Amino acid sequence: MSKIRRLHANNVATLRKSPLSEISGSLGDLGTLLPLMITLAVNNSISLSTTLVLSGLWNILTGVFFGIPLPVQPMKAIAAVAISRKFSVEETVSAGFTTAGVVFLFSITGLLQWFTHVIPTPVVKGIQVGAGLSLVISAGTSLLQPLGWSQPSAADNLPWAIFAFLSLLLTQGSPRVPYALLIFLLGLLLSFTLAGSANLPSFQLWRPHFILPSWPAFRTGALDAGLGQIPLTTLNSIIAVHHLSADLLPHLPTPSVSSIGLSVAIMNLIGGWFGAMPVCHGSGGLAAQFRFGARSGASVMLLGLFKILLGVMFGESLVQLLRAYPKSLLGIMVLAAGLELAKVGESLNHGARDLDLGDESTSTSPEHQQQRELSEKERKERWNVMFMTVGGLLAFRNDGVGFxxxxxDRGAGERRKWACWLMMNDDE
Structure with missing residues (x-):
């Protein structure tokens, strides 16, 4: 309770100091959330109203218990399979149950904590950089590349994307300018124009429905999507988030991997019974919300209240309006989020926590912690491991392959060291 009180005091103080930045930061992850959530809802693979209400509740609880702008975002591997194969709601939530169940076991047995200590920092950094570059590629291929100078409409085209990009450049040196908030409001205004009066949301009170997946639906969701999500969730949504939060917000308590894992598991083991979209915490979303101004849990709590309000009052009628949201604006937001996440790779050889000479638990920030100096050979080896991870992730579009x-590559480097050591001893 003392920790929660401390986090609450920081949330309130941060919100009072810079309310627009917290609001703007809360919208930083919309570029990931909206496209996947809308497509799943249009395909009847999730309940949009339940997803909004429950993910909003998770946002609020996340802000209370963690005190950092930790996102609640879609499980991307599950979403990709569910969209391509047009999963039913039962199949989609079954995939979420599978991933959540495994993560829950990892958390309570301490395996997640063990993974954190044994996985080399260059590999974790590689997962983060690879995830960031994946967002950049996704923004270009699926959101920005199809745009023309006047297509697909006057309210969503290449000039709008250029405008959003130039605005991003102009506001980079002005952190107090709520870029994401302004772009979101502009996009909402354009959405009303694109959707037309016939597709505007109407009042529909939320009515949750209990869902019990059949065995065939559970088997399909578990085998075809749930198992493939496990390495992505473990590496990018838990371990990478733990490291990134320590790097971005060193003055706040860093959430343990076990607590993040339990949070992911509980969200899905509860929400799935009501048709909610499988969700997790992602390093890309954390970087995005930090990039656009979020510095405390107050940001995601505000977003949670907004989502609950929309879900309770308008529910499924929001689908067409959200579907019309301009891809030109979403694409630039995703691009900025990806670049922010990829930037963490620069601290690999200077500022990384595995280089600390003192006790990591007592460290305050990378700048004030004494660190071990690396030789030129060690720096090159660490860069090589990180980029080997990035290359595997991007080439196969799979975190597990990159890992x-x-x-x-790290193991090959260690074997080369042992071989050199043995040869030197033999010569002696």
């Missing part, structure tokens, strides 16, 4: 590639 194995990075570990393999």
């Amino acid at each position: 194995v590639a990075g570990l393999g």
